[in-house]
Amino acid sequence: xxxxxxxxxxxxxxxxxxxxxxxAFLLAGEPAIALGFRPLxxxxxxxxxxxxxxxxxxxxILPKHATRTxxxxxxxxxxxxxxxxxxxxxxxxxxxxxxxxxxxxxxxxLSELCAVILVASNAWPRIKPFGAGRPxxxxxx
Amino acid sequence: MVALGIGVVMAVSSPGTxxxxxxxxxxxxxxxxxTQLIFGVAHWLFPRASGDAPxxxxxxxxxxxxxxNVGLLVRAVSEPLALSAARHGLxxxxxxxxxxxxxxxxxxxxxxxxxx
Numbered sequence: 334x335x336x337x338x339x340x341x342x343x344x345x346x347x348x349x350x351x352x353x354x355x356x357a358f359l360l361a362g363e364p365a366i367a368l369g370f371r372p373l374x375x376x377x378x379x380x381x382x383x384x385x386x387x388x389x390x391x392x393x394i395l396p397k398h399a400t401r402t403x404x405x406x407x408x409x410x411x412x413x414x415x416x417x418x419x420x421x422x423x424x425x426x427x428x429x430x431x432x433x434x435x436x437x438x439x440x441x442x443l444s445e446l447c448a449v450i451l452v453a454s455n456a457w458p459r460i461k462p463f464g465a466g467r468p469x470x471x472x473x474x
Numbered sequence: 475m476v477a478l479g480i481g482v483v484m485a486v487s488s489p490g491t492x493x494x495x496x497x498x499x500x501x502x503x504x505x506x507x508x509t510q511l512i513f514g515v516a517h518w519l520f521p522r523a524s525g526d527a528p529x530x531x532x533x534x535x536x537x538x539x540x541x542x543n544v545g546l547l548v549r550a551v552s553e554p555l556a557l558s559a560a561r562h563g564l565x566x567x568x569x570x571x572x573x574x575x576x577x578x579x580x581x582x583x584x585x586x587x588x589x590x
Binding site: 342349353357361386394 | 576
């Protein structure tokens with residue numbers, strides 16, 4: 334498993350723990366305070382956990398490029414995507430929880446969108462039929 | 475399937491009679507299906523923990539799955555009930571069970587998320 338996939342998957346598991354802890358606080362805490370954190374609970378679990386785990390596993394497990402290096406595509410955009418995705422989760426989640434102006438939440442969502450575009454750009458050429466992209470017999474790689 | 479069945483009930487029932495059902499529906503899908511499926515696939519697919527115990531401490535995994543499903547069941551039963559102190563106590567208990575379950579499952583899978 335490449336180190337970037339480890340980073341995504343471990344952060345996803347931490348988001349799951351944080352989101353679940355916040356969910357327990359929503360039910361057990363003082364409702365006037367606790368219920369305000371519902372948007373952060375949802376953001377952590379849907380984007381921070383579900384989406385981030387899918388990104389980490391996809392980066393690790395999708396077919397590698399047969400003739401290009403690095404075999405999993407450039408690492409820098411994926412590293413950047415990790416920052417954008419997690420920054421976006423916290424900016425949007427806290428923004429919605431604390432009632433910040435819409436542009437602040439929009440900034441968080443834009444950050445998440447940029448992360449999705451970067452990861453999708455990496456994954457797209459790696460989603461291919463078995464054997465596609467490999468050099469044919471007699472062809473120089 | 476249970477979540478989707480609740481979805482059908484929500485669609486055909488009046489707003490007054492479906493209080494609590496939307497939250498139950500979401501939790502059954504996200505926790506009961508998605509999260510449980512993820513941990514199941516991770517248990518099968520992730521790199522081996524060690525030669526002696528390739529899938530790590532399976533007892534943690536079993537305990538996690540048990541707590542997760544008991545917590546989910548308690549939640550699914552208590553969430554649609556009318557507001558009361560008893561319902562609130564059950565909801566808090568279900569949240570505690572699910573939190574403990576997630577903690578066990580993360581501790582179980584964590585060592586297998588590693589570079590080769």
